[in-house]
Amino acid sequence: MKALFEKILTDEGSSFLTRYVALPYFDAPLHYHPEYELTFIVKGQGKRFVGDSVFNFKAGDLVLLGSNLPHFWRSERLTKNEEDLHEAIVIQFSTSFVDNVLQALPECKSIVALLNLAKSGIWFAETYAPAVRKVFETEGLNRLLALIEALAQLAASTDYQLLASEGFNIKPDETENERMRKILEYTLENFQQDISLDSIAGIANLTVPSFCRYFKARTGKTYVYFLNEIRLSNARKLLIDNELDISQICIECGFQNLSHFHRIFKSQTGLTPLAYRRRFG
Template sequence: MKPQFYLVPRDVLSSHLSRHHTLPNFGTAWHYHPELELHYIVRGEGVRFVGDNVSNFDSGELLLLGENLPHMWRCNEKYFRRDPKVTAEAIVVQFLPDFLGQDFLSKPESTAILNLYDKAKAGLVITGETREKLIVLMRQSVKATGLKRVVMILNMLEILSESDDMQVISEKSSYQSSKEEADRLNKVYTYTLTNYKRELTLEEIASVANLSVTSFCRYFKMMTKKTFHDFLIEIRISHAQRMLIEDSSITAEAICFECGFNNRSNFFGHFKRITGLTPLEYKRKCHF
């Protein structure tokens, strides 16, 4: 997948950015940037896209994303209803790999940081004690300026480079894309996320991309390494997982049709293939 380039709006006199923002939602732009990003979800839930991975996200999640790794947090539908009482909140720290200069990265002491940068190219979920330490520093860095913030980012990198409290998210992947390609794929992604609950034909989605069906299938597979059908199934199963987590009383049959599947056996088969569990097993695991 080739996303659009995003220009991180930091001060031209600064090599890094720390911000705490509250928004109606996290947007719908599938994007990448050369800065590494620590992203802490203070409040919000939905589906996140990182590289080739599609997963649910929830309040409390902390990720480290490597340079040029495509990503997007798509909040649940309630965040798009313009309800002032429903907002998404996050703390984000972004910095260039060489924010202290190439000379710094060439020092022997920086080997661990370079190794961390390499791991981050696949995206990392940060957990455990490491997560707790980083959240404290990220909150402090929002109010810090100048050298104090630089020192805090170094402290974050030191903690991360010495930690095993992390899980890989996707395959290593970075992109450089044209605006035309990014706009076309963003239209396809946005349209799919808006209409996944109903039947989507190839003719319909190809028209969104302004391509013939044959050209669209070839184009989408080339860009994403998967068919559109597989992508649509991943979206539907991800939302089914979310519904099972949020409501222990809802039945698998109800979720089946709510997420766009037209029969139980089809839904159960895809759910087991993707999650390794039946919907009932997944519900029991989440509400244990």
């Protein structure tokens, strides 16, 4: 799960790329690319990592990613049948397409505003399957128009959620650094467990004080705050979508005791876990 740079090659005769992905499971490593990306999950389930957010995904999940935002999807097996596939439609388009085409058209003002928001990643609650499928299934000029129409529909949506936290700002050249890759890899693999500063500093091959300065300089936040954001992203999803009681969710998300979980949750959301579940569940 290393944050790797991905080179995107557009389709011949097209200004952007469309792909239909069908795999036994999604297992791409943590990666980023300059292109914007629209990913629609046709079939499958698992966990989605975007920036410092961790959420479950399932069929119908639609996410718009901004340029150079680290991300990956990790599947859970659908059934014991090895022939079952996870499937997704992926659409990727360049920053030059946005700068030179969309920004030049006054009619696309709302789309440009949407893409500016996408620097944090955006999840859409409504289903836009027909619009996304049309982009994939058409060709030539009609495909370009279908993309603009799909983005226009998303720009008009009021039912969406920003994913990465506002302060998340790991830059691509820093993400590619081997040390930062190891930190992210270890954190995303182990956030449900107890991660001490000694252990994560050891992964980075730094002393604890040096590690704390290093991480704060590159992310704009402390490591403990970053780790808690990942845990709370998972906790919020479980509170809404899961029937686990709050003490079980506390343990599932890596918090060591219930009072600490309540305190951290309320400090970052303004609500207790129970109040959050009652409001959004």
